[in-house]
Amino acid sequence: MTADALPHTTPRRRLTPGRACLLLGLLSAGLALAHLHAGPGLTAGLASLVNISSASTEALVLHFAWWPRLAMALMAGGGLALAGVLMQQVLRNPLAAPTTLGVASGANLALMAASLLAPGLLVLGREWVALAGGGLAMGLVFALAWRRGLSPMVVVLGGLVVNLYFGALAMVLLLFHQEALKGMLIWGAGSLSQNGWQDAAFLAPRLALGMLGAAWLLRPLAVLELDEAGARSLGVSLKWLRLGGLGLAVFLTGCVVSVVGVIGFIGLAAPNIVRLAGARRLGTRLLWSTLLGALLLATTDQLLQRYSGILPTLIPTGATTAALGAPLLLWLIPRLRLHGSAPPRPSGTPTARHAAPRRLAAGLALALIAVVVIGALAGQGAAGWQWASPLDGELLQWRLPRLAAAAGCGLMLAIAGTLIQRLTANPMASPEILGISGGSAIALMGAIFLIPAPSNPMLVGAGVLGALAALAVLVMVNRKSGFQPERLLLTGVAITALFEAIKAILLAGGDPRGQQVIAWLSGSTYYVDTASALTVTGAALVLALLAAPLARWLDILPLGAATAASLGIDLRRARLSLLLLVALLTAAATLVVGPLSFVGLLAPHMARLMGFTRARAHLAGAALTGATLMVLADWLGRQLLFPQEIPAGLVASLLGGAYFMWGLRRL
Amino acid sequence: MSLPYRLRHRASRWLAGPFLMLLALLLHALPALAESPRLATLDWTLAETLSALDTPPVAVGQVDAYHAWVREPALPSSVTDLGLRTQPNLELLASLDPERILVTPMFSNLTPRLERIAPVENLALYTPGRDTWTEMRELTHQVAALVDRDAAATRLIEDTEAHLEHLKQERLDDDAPPLLVVQFMDARHVRVFGDNGLYQAVLDRLGLDNAWTGTTNAWGFSLVAIEALAGLDARLVVVEPYPAGVRATLSESGLWQRLIERSRGEPLTLAPVWSFGALPSARRFADQLVGALENDDDR
Numbered sequence: 001m002t003a004d005a006l007p008h009t010t011p012r013r014r015l016t017p018g019r020a021c022l023l024l025g026l027l028s029a030g031l032a033l034a035h036l037h038a039g040p041g042l043t044a045g046l047a048s049l050v051n052i053s054s055a056s057t058e059a060l061v062l063h064f065a066w067w068p069r070l071a072m073a074l075m076a077g078g079g080l081a082l083a084g085v086l087m088q089q090v091l092r093n094p095l096a097a098p099t100t101l102g103v104a105s106g107a108n109l110a111l112m113a114a115s116l117l118a119p120g121l122l123v124l125g126r127e128w129v130a131l132a133g134g135g136l137a138m139g140l141v142f143a144l145a146w147r148r149g150l151s152p153m154v155v156v157l158g159g160l161v162v163n164l165y166f167g168a169l170a171m172v173l174l175l176f177h178q179e180a181l182k183g184m185l186i187w188g189a190g191s192l193s194q195n196g197w198q199d200a201a202f203l204a205p206r207l208a209l210g211m212l213g214a215a216w217l218l219r220p221l222a223v224l225e226l227d228e229a230g231a232r233s234l235g236v237s238l239k240w241l242r243l244g245g246l247g248l249a250v251f252l253t254g255c256v257v258s259v260v261g262v263i264g265f266i267g268l269a270a271p272n273i274v275r276l277a278g279a280r281r282l283g284t285r286l287l288w289s290t291l292l293g294a295l296l297l298a299t300t301d302q303l304l305q306r307y308s309g310i311l312p313t314l315i316p317t318g319a320t321t322a323a324l325g326a327p328l329l330l331w332l333i334p335r336l337r338l339h340g341s342a343p344p345r346p347s348g349t350p351t352a353r354h355a356a357p358r359r360l361a362a363g364l365a366l367a368l369i370a371v372v373v374i375g376a377l378a379g380q381g382a383a384g385w386q387w388a389s390p391l392d393g394e395l396l397q398w399r400l401p402r403l404a405a406a407a408g409c410g411l412m413l414a415i416a417g418t419l420i421q422r423l424t425a426n427p428m429a430s431p432e433i434l435g436i437s438g439g440s441a442i443a444l445m446g447a448i449f450l451i452p453a454p455s456n457p458m459l460v461g462a463g464v465l466g467a468l469a470a471l472a473v474l475v476m477v478n479r480k481s482g483f484q485p486e487r488l489l490l491t492g493v494a495i496t497a498l499f500e501a502i503k504a505i506l507l508a509g510g511d512p513r514g515q516q517v518i519a520w521l522s523g524s525t526y527y528v529d530t531a532s533a534l535t536v537t538g539a540a541l542v543l544a545l546l547a548a549p550l551a552r553w554l555d556i557l558p559l560g561a562a563t564a565a566s567l568g569i570d571l572r573r574a575r576l577s578l579l580l581l582v583a584l585l586t587a588a589a590t591l592v593v594g595p596l597s598f599v600g601l602l603a604p605h606m607a608r609l610m611g612f613t614r615a616r617a618h619l620a621g622a623a624l625t626g627a628t629l630m631v632l633a634d635w636l637g638r639q640l641l642f643p644q645e646i647p648a649g650l651v652a653s654l655l656g657g658a659y660f661m662w663g664l665r666r667l
Numbered sequence: 668m669s670l671p672y673r674l675r676h677r678a679s680r681w682l683a684g685p686f687l688m689l690l691a692l693l694l695h696a697l698p699a700l701a702e703s704p705r706l707a708t709l710d711w712t713l714a715e716t717l718s719a720l721d722t723p724p725v726a727v728g729q730v731d732a733y734h735a736w737v738r739e740p741a742l743p744s745s746v747t748d749l750g751l752r753t754q755p756n757l758e759l760l761a762s763l764d765p766e767r768i769l770v771t772p773m774f775s776n777l778t779p780r781l782e783r784i785a786p787v788e789n790l791a792l793y794t795p796g797r798d799t800w801t802e803m804r805e806l807t808h809q810v811a812a813l814v815d816r817d818a819a820a821t822r823l824i825e826d827t828e829a830h831l832e833h834l835k836q837e838r839l840d841d842d843a844p845p846l847l848v849v850q851f852m853d854a855r856h857v858r859v860f861g862d863n864g865l866y867q868a869v870l871d872r873l874g875l876d877n878a879w880t881g882t883t884n885a886w887g888f889s890l891v892a893i894e895a896l897a898g899l900d901a902r903l904v905v906v907e908p909y910p911a912g913v914r915a916t917l918s919e920s921g922l923w924q925r926l927i928e929r930s931r932g933e934p935l936t937l938a939p940v941w942s943f944g945a946l947p948s949a950r951r952f953a954d955q956l957v958g959a960l961e962n963d964d965d966r
Contacts, residue, residue, distance in 0.1 A: 066894075123912040175751070513773065518753075
């Protein structure tokens with residue numbers, strides 16, 4: 001129930017939605033007036049809204065850039081907040097929002113693809129391209145979550161997976177077309193700057209239409225606050241109602257996103273703040289959220305305009321709100337009521353245990369060896385396809401370290417995935433989702449941009465520090481709840497959102513070093529040399545040995561907290577140590593293959609489908625599968641577009657994503 | 668080592684067996700060509716400089732993109748594409764057996780790996796705080812020293828400087844307005860070029876003023892919204908390409924139209940020039956700019 005999903009605030013409530021809006025409104029108006037006052041003066045500034053008879057450039061800029069920008073900020077913020085309320089109401093999920101459901105990343109990918117393949121479409125209408133992409137992405141999220149009754153957690157995790165997958169696809173496009181797509185990077189980071197009233201004139205009627213639609217759906221949507229049976233007994237067609245509400249939300253998001261780009265977190269933050277401030281009924285929440293969203297974005301934008309002028313680059317508003325929204329989400333997580341006491345559902349369909357897991361594992365090991373041999377000896381050179389001699393040291397010095405690193409990373413991610421999936425009893429969990437990869441990636445981007453000519457050891461050090469910082473955040477936010485699986489995963493969502501935001505800001509500036517960031521983010525074994533390959537494989541073996549004795553915990557934990565406690569397991573200690581192991585495994589692998597691989601999700605799934613059911617067998621099976629997958633991905637990536645290389649992480653995530661879609665029915 | 672390979676390579680392409688001797692003689696007659704070492708480079712700026720010295724590299728990263736964004740001097744068809752500039756294909760590079768690999772500081776994290784293939788030379792351009800033109804001349808000399816073409820470098824520098832001086836003296840009016848060189852990123856944002864960049868260096872040589880005095884990043888540009896250009900008394904110079912749909916949107920933009928009205932004449936449009944290039948790009952930019960200014964005067 002939506003209203004119950006948040007704690008009841010204390011009776012002595014000081015913050016009401018009205019007061020919050022008043023406060024922000026005053027701040028925003030104050031900033032705006034200060035800007036006008038510093039410019040041509042108050043009266044002339046206000047006059048510039050309607051007429052441009054004055055010849056001064058100042059008045060011109062105010063009329064054609066500053067005022068439309070203010071109008072745009074208000075409209076975009078209001079529209080996104082409205083979309084957020086609609087999504088949260090329909091899905092009865094306090095975490096639903098345009099960004100968390102993948103609408104924004106779908107629109108982003110669609111526009112990128114269109115600008116490369118069919119630029120004519122962009123001339124005809126950007127908003128329809130954005131709408132199509134956004135709708136497709138959200139449809140995918142629903143398909144992912146359908147079997148679990150669109151349960152809030154699964155929807156948000158599905159959104160995250162879709163965000164990651166579409167992000168990976170966008171990364172492939174970026175890697176090979178950075179020069180052609182540099183404008184898209186600014187759009188993806190959400191800039192509000194305007195140079196006329198045409199965009200505002202485009203958005204205003206569509207926004208009005210969306211508001212009318214929301215008002216029309218108000219009564220039936222309010223019925224959704226009842227539980228499903230109650231709603232049905234009142235004669236409401238739930239299916240159509242949901243479809244209508246979500247369709248409206250996607251339409252609003254698509255329109256906003258197509259003119260100003262991706263604006264993060266307003267759609268999530270505004271409705272939640274309004275609800276925390278005490279608005280309960282749908283009508284009041286719609287009204288106040290829209291207002292608050294508008295003011296929130298306008299204030300942020302005014303502050304940015306005021307203070308970012310000193311930098312030689314543009315700081316886009318959309319990505320900035322997203323970066324500010326991430327801490328807000330971290331703050332919200334302990335305050336959400338997530339029905340965590342219910343025993344988790346068994347993950348995946350029960351699969352038959354394989355009669356002889358050992359024989360199966362031996363088969364997998366043979367497959368791994370075969371893939372390694374192919375990877376080491378087959379490949380293209382200047383003269384086309386060649387089969388190298390096993391004694392060709394000149395050639396193998398390049399291939400062997402990469403193969404070893406790929407295998408090591410695949411193995412570590414697979415073990416981390418198995419641990420986290422068993423720990424959370426959630427088949428959609430994977431190490432990427434915990435945000436450790438994201439933390440490590442944030443630190444690496446910082447190192448590339450802040451250190452003039454970073455050496456590889458420096459980059460590795462930064463990556464490890466980032467992973468540890470992310471781990472610290474995970475522990476701090478979740479210690480109180482005893483590392484409850486759902487909250488843990490939500491923390492990961494927040495860290496990943498922060499990572500996306502920082503990435504967007506850095507890439508939007510158009511700095512040539514962005515290419516390096518993209519190259520690393522896409523997760524290639526390219527940068528591996530013999531020393532690091534040995535380190536990675538060594539770490540993989542040591543950590544794998546560490547994981548083996550934990551198998552008993554892994555057999556018991558999925559049975560639920562009560563069962564585990566009654567069997568004498570110290571839950572907190574077990575969860576914390578497993579978590580630490582997952583963090584180490586993920587950090588070590590991320591440094592090599594980047595934050596975007598689905599192997600941690602894929603390998604445990606496949607191992608389970610093959611019939612490895614007991615924890616120890618599951619770990620071994622997943623490890624072998626993961627190593628094989630990664631070596632295969634690395635080899636394919638080196639051959640498909642020779643001499644250009646598609647990074648192994650991207651190949652793996654494209655394969656993994658496809659498998660994920662295919663396996664939906666089994667979820 | 669290098670001579671037989673070159674011979675075989677070129678011969679198989681253009682000539683049948685009997686002409687082999689003739690070619691060898693020819694190459695001997697042109698010692699500079701014959702002895703030029705086999706160089707590979709990841710960077711387009713170094714590639715264009717090498718080509719301008721008549722010693723094109725044997726391998727470059729992203730050859731297709733080079734031809735889309737740098738255009739001239741064109742690379743010979745025999746050049747091998749190494750794949751992405753940030754991740755050149757090492758197996759391929761090693762199999763080409765270059766004598767030396769040229770990189771810029773941006774690729775310095777690859778140096779240890781590249782050094783296993785051949786000695787690596789790290790050449791800087793656009794170092795913040797240094798005069799771009801001086802650095803460009805030094806870069807040309809450094810590159811030339813590696814291919815033993817010092818005379819050619821001197822010639823290239825002198826030719827370029829003389830050509831720019833000629834443009835300045837003979838073909839430019841003294842009262843040319845200040846210019847504002849921009850490249851559109853989308854309909855609302857431009858890169859505006861200033862200090863520490865190629866365009867600025869050329870404007871300086873031509874005695875033209877740049878109206879943009881704001882800050883720029885290490886690559887000589889600043890990403891700004893169009894409104895930042897308002898109030899600058901200048902002639903707009905737009906370096907192509909326009910992204911898809913941008914021209915149409917601009918024709919509806921109130922601010923852009925007013926900016927043009929108030930600027931010093933219609934905006935000049937120039938074909939793409941590699942904005943992080945060296946002398947060859949500088950010369951192309953100067954030619955196009957002066958040509959556009961002249962065309963405009965004729966009208």
